[in-house]
Each structure stands twice: as C-alpha cells, then as structure tokens.
Amino acid sequence: MVENYGLYDIVQMKKDHPCRKSHYWKIVRMGVDIKIKCEGCGAIVMMERPEFERKCKKVIEKAEKTSDQGSDL
Ligand SMILES: [Zn+2]
Secondary structure (H helix, E strand, O other): OOOOOOOOOEEEEOOOOOOOOOOEEEEEEEOOEEEEEEOOOOOEEEEEHHHHHHHEEEEEEOOOOOOOOOOOO
C-alpha cells in the first residue's frame, strides 16, 4: 500500500510482469485511472487508483521535480 506516488515514478508492484525482465514499473499516466509501464518490455497496464495502491509494493524512485501537488491536471 503506497500513498506518496506521482507521475513518472518508478514503482515495484507485488507481482512482477509475466515477462520477468524487470521488477519495476513506471507510472506513465495519472488520472482517474493509472497506467504503469513495465520497465522490462514496455507493456502498459491500466488500473484504477484504489487497485493500484493495493497492488503497489513501494516507490523505488521518485521522478525529479515533481514536488507536491500542482501537477498538470
Ligand atoms: Zn514486461
């Protein structure tokens, strides 16, 4: 369960992508839904925010210069 995440952060999910090339995902879209991209093969998975927060294990790396709020919504 994570709360502090943002666009372009690298995250680790509880389950790796079946391609098994990488443990990490990048957040590529944050709206009502969240899209994450497998860092191994580039596959994109979309899910709703509550589902994402449940499945996300931890934030590995914060994207630079995304401070707090104020992102482009
Ligand atoms: Zn993959």
